[in-house]
Amino acid sequence: MKFIFSLKGRQTEDRYTPAKIWVPDHQWALYSTLLSSTLHGSFYDLPAEQMDRLRELIGENDVHFVARLVIHLREQTDQRTLSFILTAELARVCKDSAFIGQLVLRIIQRPDEIPEWLDHYTRVNGKKKGRAMSIPAPLRKSLAVIFNSLDEYRFAKFSKDEQADMRYALSIVRPKAADKPRQLLFRKIMQDIIPARSTWHAEWEALRRKMYDSPELRQSVLRDKWKEGVSSFRMGYAGLVENLPAILAAGVSGKVLKLAAEYLGNAAAARGSRLSPLRIVEVYRDLKGMDQGGAPMLMEALEKAIRHSADALTGEMDNSRTVIAMDISPSMKHPLEENSKVQRYDIAPLLALLLGSKGDHVTAGVIGNTWRPAGLSAHRILPALEQMHQRAGEAGYAINGHLVIQDLLRKRQIVDKVMIFTDCQLWDHRPFNQSAGSDLGRLWRLYRQLAPQAKLYLFDLAGYGRRRLENLKDDVYLVSGWNENIFHVLKALDNGGSRIEAIAGINI
Numbered sequence: 001m002k003f004i005f006s007l008k009g010r011q012t013e014d015r016y017t018p019a020k021i022w023v024p025d026h027q028w029a030l031y032s033t034l035l036s037s038t039l040h041g042s043f044y045d046l047p048a049e050q051m052d053r054l055r056e057l058i059g060e061n062d063v064h065f066v067a068r069l070v071i072h073l074r075e076q077t078d079q080r081t082l083s084f085i086l087t088a089e090l091a092r093v094c095k096d097s098a099f100i101g102q103l104v105l106r107i108i109q110r111p112d113e114i115p116e117w118l119d120h121y122t123r124v125n126g127k128k129k130g131r132a133m134s135i136p137a138p139l140r141k142s143l144a145v146i147f148n149s150l151d152e153y154r155f156a157k158f159s160k161d162e163q164a165d166m167r168y169a170l171s172i173v174r175p176k177a178a179d180k181p182r183q184l185l186f187r188k189i190m191q192d193i194i195p196a197r198s199t200w201h202a203e204w205e206a207l208r209r210k211m212y213d214s215p216e217l218r219q220s221v222l223r224d225k226w227k228e229g230v231s232s233f234r235m236g237y238a239g240l241v242e243n244l245p246a247i248l249a250a251g252v253s254g255k256v257l258k259l260a261a262e263y264l265g266n267a268a269a270a271r272g273s274r275l276s277p278l279r280i281v282e283v284y285r286d287l288k289g290m291d292q293g294g295a296p297m298l299m300e301a302l303e304k305a306i307r308h309s310a311d312a313l314t315g316e317m318d319n320s321r322t323v324i325a326m327d328i329s330p331s332m333k334h335p336l337e338e339n340s341k342v343q344r345y346d347i348a349p350l351l352a353l354l355l356g357s358k359g360d361h362v363t364a365g366v367i368g369n370t371w372r373p374a375g376l377s378a379h380r381i382l383p384a385l386e387q388m389h390q391r392a393g394e395a396g397y398a399i400n401g402h403l404v405i406q407d408l409l410r411k412r413q414i415v416d417k418v419m420i421f422t423d424c425q426l427w428d429h430r431p432f433n434q435s436a437g438s439d440l441g442r443l444w445r446l447y448r449q450l451a452p453q454a455k456l457y458l459f460d461l462a463g464y465g466r467r468r469l470e471n472l473k474d475d476v477y478l479v480s481g482w483n484e485n486i487f488h489v490l491k492a493l494d495n496g497g498s499r500i501e502a503i504a505g506i507n508i
Contacts, residue, residue, distance in 0.1 A: 027065055027500055030057040032471070034069075034086065035492055039468040039483040043085050044123065050467075058086075059093050066090050067103050068506040072499070074107045077492070081116070083107050088120040091139070101138035103508075111150040112158065114143060115165035118172060133172055144175030152185050152194060160196040167192065200234035223250045230260050237273035240264065241305070245286040248294055257294040261301035270308035276484055277313045277354060280306045282341045284382050303382050310354040315487030320416035321361045324352045325404045326374065327422040328366050328388065329397050332461070334423070336482055344461040347482065348421035349374070349388045353381045367420065369396030371403035401426045401458070405443040414451045423462040427478055441476075448474050457490070 033054050040046055046054070058066055066086065074083035087107060091100045108117055122133060135143070147170065158166065167189055177183035188194050204225050212218040226247045229235035235243070240260060247260065263269060284302045287295045326348035333345050352364040356378035365373045372395060377384045401420045408415065420426060426440055444456055455475040463481030469489065470478040479486060492499065 026057065026060045027503075028496060030054075030061050030066070031069065031496060031500060031503075032493055033057055034082065035489045036467075036469045038079075038082060038485050038489060039481075043082075055089060055093075058089050063090065063094050063096070063099070064508060065504070067099070067508050068503045070103060070107060071506050071508065072503045074109075076502075080107075080113070084113075084117045084120050088117070088124040091121065092124050097136035098138040101136075101142035104139060105142040105145060108143075108146050111146055111154075112162060112166065114146060114173070115169045118169050135173065140173055140175075143173045147173060147175040147186075148178040148182050150182075150185065152188070155185070155189065156194055157197045159199055159202070163189075163192075163194070163196050200229050200232075201239065204229065219250070223252055226250050227252050227256050230256050230263075233263070237263070237269045238275050241273075241275060241280060241283055241302075244283050244298055244302075245290060248287070248290060248292045248298065251292075254294060257297060261297050264298070264301035265304035265308075267308045270305045271311065273309070274312050275305075275309050277306050277309050277350065278336070278342045278346070278484070280309065281346060281350065281382065281385065285341045288386075299382070303380060306354075306381055307357050310358055313484055313487070314351065314354050314358070315491050319358075319360050321414070322355065322417045322419065323363045323365070323404060323408070323415050324348055324355075325365055325367045325371065325401065325418070325420040326352075327368070327399055327420075328392050328395065329368060329399070330392055332423055333389075333392065334462070336461075344421075344423055344482070345389065345392070346385060347459075347461060348419070349376060350381075350385055351419075352376060353378055353384055357381060363415075365404070366391070366395045367399060367401055367403060367422075368393070369398045369400060371395075371400065371407055399424060399426065402440045402443050405440065405447050409443065409447055409450065412450060415454060417455050417457065419457045419459065421459045421461060423460065425460050425464055425478070426458050427472070427476065444476065445474060455494075 033050070037043055037046055037050070037054065067090065070083050070086050070090065073079040073086065084107070087100070087103055090103075091097075094100055104117070108114060121135075125133070155163065155166065170186060170189055175186070177186055204222075207221055207225055210218075210221075212221070226243075229243075230240065230247065230252070240247075240263060244260070248257070280302050284299055284306075287299050287302070328345060333343050336342050336344060336347075349364070352362055352374075353376055355362045356364075356376070363373065364376055365371055374388075374391075376388070399422050401422070404418060404420060407413075408418070448454060455477065457477045457479060459479045459482075461482050467478075468480050468483065469486075470480075471493065472478065477490065
């Protein structure tokens with residue numbers, strides 16, 4: 001099955017301008033700025049000017065809209081951390097602590113979430129964890145309600161670190177016990193006399209550090225522990241993927257490896273883990289370098305796993321007509337992160353292959369001195385991705401992104417999205433002293449007359465841009481660096497108008 005999804009024959013003569021939903025400026029600015037903040041490694045890694053702007057927008061918006069946005073993030077988009085951060089920021093500027101208390105009561109859904117929320121609350125208030133902190137009475141009352149839903153059975157299932165976090169939170173909130181059993185439980189927690197749950201990883205680490213009489217005995221004990229972790233599923237899906245090379249090297253039996261492969265290929269387990277396809281690529285490459293007999297079976301299982309985990313990278317790209325242009329010059333062979341086996345080079349072809357495996361209409365090609373289609377096989381994703389590395393530099397070393405748009409104009413081909421992946425900035429400049437006819441901005445404006453609904457995404461994977469995400473006019477998006485949330489964020493921004501309307505309708 002060839003993966004050159006030509007859109008020839010799909011042209012349409014429709015000419016229309018999409019209806020724009022009016023969105024109040026402050027609301028849209030807060031929503032889009034908040035989503036863009038997720039593209040940083042941590043919310044608190046935001047540049048100072050962006051953090052200041054975000055806090056300014058929170059103050060400019062109506063308190064009730066911000067509260068509805070918090071609820072939307074928690075209940076409708078499953079962005080718990082972002083909802084906690086926004087609630088903590090709102091608590092800083094809102095004087096109605098009773099209102100914040102009711103909001104906290106709605107978004108914190110389990111007692112073990114209290115420490116995370118308190119961590120954000122302390123950061124917002126300029127405090128350090130472990131320091132004494134005063135909490136307004138209405139907020140303390142709400143947290144006490146959540147604490148009183150805790151029981152000893154549930155607390156005993158927490159790990160030692162989780163129990164320590166709960167103990168700290170309990171010392172800060174000092175909740176009034178609802179009854180005698182809760183009073184006794186709170187006392188036991190503070191005295192640290194409830195045994196913690198033993199995790200498989202902690203048990204394995206203890207065995208690894210233990211002294212043994214011989215290397216053979218150590219290997220045997222660890223091999224048995226790997227077997228127990230796979231057979232009992234205590235290791236978890238993500239843990240299994242991460243440890244596949246070590247499990248294989250330990251010499252576990254073929255029966256255990258077969259059980260691991262079956263679990264890896266389970267669709268529900270793969271999707272539920274939300275494991276990054278890029279991490280699967282790394283493990284696949286680790287296995288390629290091993291000569292143990294079970295490696296091919298596990299590599300085949302990873303092929304199934306990466307298909308099931310496609311949504312973790314591609315987001316909700318809803319069967320749109322997409323062109324993906326790939327810079328495959330040698331400079332792209334740079335690790336995404338230090339010591340990573342995944343390179344900038346891998347992002348575009350992996351995205352194209354994953355979208356193709358889902359049945360999306362994708363045209364993939366390589367850019368350099370020329371623009372040419374790339375024959376990728378969607379039948380086997382991981383081997384096809386490896387084969388792309390043999391094609392480095394075949395299109396030349398220039399980055400003529402304008403050729404992609406020129407080709408669409410020449411064919412009068414209508415698409416929804418054009419994505420160009422490079423390691424530099426392309427917008428509004430002409431590299432290598434090219435002529436004015438190669439100006440990408442001018443060509444895009446011409447193309448928008450043909451396809452007014454089309455969007456252009458320019459990815460600078462080296463991250464030279466000042467901001468992680470910029471939305472320019474004519475539906476041009478500049479993306480700097482790489483974050484796997486990017487397509488989820490872009491999808492949310494595309495639907496921004498309707499989402500703002502939905503947020504406004506949330507009952508509080």
